[in-house]
Amino acid sequence: MRQLFNICIFALCLSHSGCSKDESIGENHTAKKNFDEMYPGATNIKWSSRSGHEVVRFNSSNRELEAWFDHSGSWKLTETEIPLTLLPSAVGEAFAQGDYSNWEIEDIDYVQRRDHDPIYVLEVELGEEEFDLYYTSDGTLVKAFRDSDATNDYLPKELPIVVSTYMEVHHRGFRLIDVEIEDGLLEIEFIENNTKMDIHFDNSGTWLRTSSKVTVNEFPKNLFEKLKASQYGAFRIDDVEFVETPSASFYILELESGETDLDLRISLDGHFEIIFED
Numbered sequence: 376m377r378q379l380f381n382i383c384i385f386a387l388c389l390s391h392s393g394c395s396k397d398e399s400i401g402e403n404h405t406a407k408k409n410f411d412e413m414y415p416g417a418t419n420i421k422w423s424s425r426s427g428h429e430v431v432r433f434n435s436s437n438r439e440l441e442a443w444f445d446h447s448g449s450w451k452l453t454e455t456e457i458p459l460t461l462l463p464s465a466v467g468e469a470f471a472q473g474d475y476s477n478w479e480i481e482d483i484d485y486v487q488r489r490d491h492d493p494i495y496v497l498e499v500e501l502g503e504e505e506f507d508l509y510y511t512s513d514g515t516l517v518k519a520f521r522d523s524d525a526t527n528d529y530l531p532k533e534l535p536i537v538v539s540t541y542m543e544v545h546h547r548g549f550r551l552i553d554v555e556i557e558d559g560l561l562e563i564e565f566i567e568n569n570t571k572m573d574i575h576f577d578n579s580g581t582w583l584r585t586s587s588k589v590t591v592n593e594f595p596k597n598l599f600e601k602l603k604a605s606q607y608g609a610f611r612i613d614d615v616e617f618v619e620t621p622s623a624s625f626y627i628l629e630l631e632s633g634e635t636d637l638d639l640r641i642s643l644d645g646h647f648e649i650i651f652e653d
């Protein structure tokens with residue numbers, strides 16, 4: 376009788392296409408359905424549950440991929456390991472000219488996320504240190520931080536409705552890069568008109584500030600001349616950021632001279648204020 380039971384189970388498995396090519400994912404049939412529609416030619420399929428998500432590792436087009444679906448079965452992200460030869464030239468050039476150019480590239484992930492721009496993540500190493508570098512396809516470095524295997528840092532975060540509405544009204548057509556929540560503040564990194572920008576909201580969704588990097592050549596000429604004629608004229612400009620708040624707009628300059636580093640706030644009418652000095 377037991378032998379007959381085993382034979383029946385085996386026959387049932389053969390009649391179900393999923394038994395021959397993937398592992399069980401419990402009752403989340405929506406995730407499996409969505410996965411099958413997205414990757415009809417997938418092979419070596421293995422499902423698991425992690426951090427409240429259904430995660431599937433599989434092969435497609437001779438690549439190893441990992442896709443994440445939420446508890447409702449909706450797709451969240453797909454991570455693909457790629458070789459250096461498939462890295463866009465703009466990303467490769469940005470890395471070679473950046474602060475981490477002497478670090479060794481250990482791994483490259485191409486990450487596609489729901490409602491976000493895709494990113495290339497370079498895992499780099501120098502001695503005992505490991506960092507993850509996030510690049511957009513045009514070579515913009517949007518994030519650099521110490522590598523951690525504790526969580527999936529690629530998982531996209533949903534924007535609150537009030538924030539999403541604000542972004543659509545004030546930054547129509549923006550390309551979402553990342554969302555962070557820290558100390559009760561919501562920080563969004565996005566690209567608008569090929570410029571990387573950061574915007575902050577409080578926990579009620581009220582806009583607090585927007586900032587963006589600008590080049591020295593983009594810094595207003597009248598403010599540059601006033602800076603050069605001031606006591607800070609001999610300082611080298613390392614970085615320029617334009618900041619907008621509900622009450623004011625201003626520039627923040629990172630300056631350096633010898634052993635002295637300082638951050639200088641410059642209002643649009645040319646008023647100087649030191650906000651950091653080392």
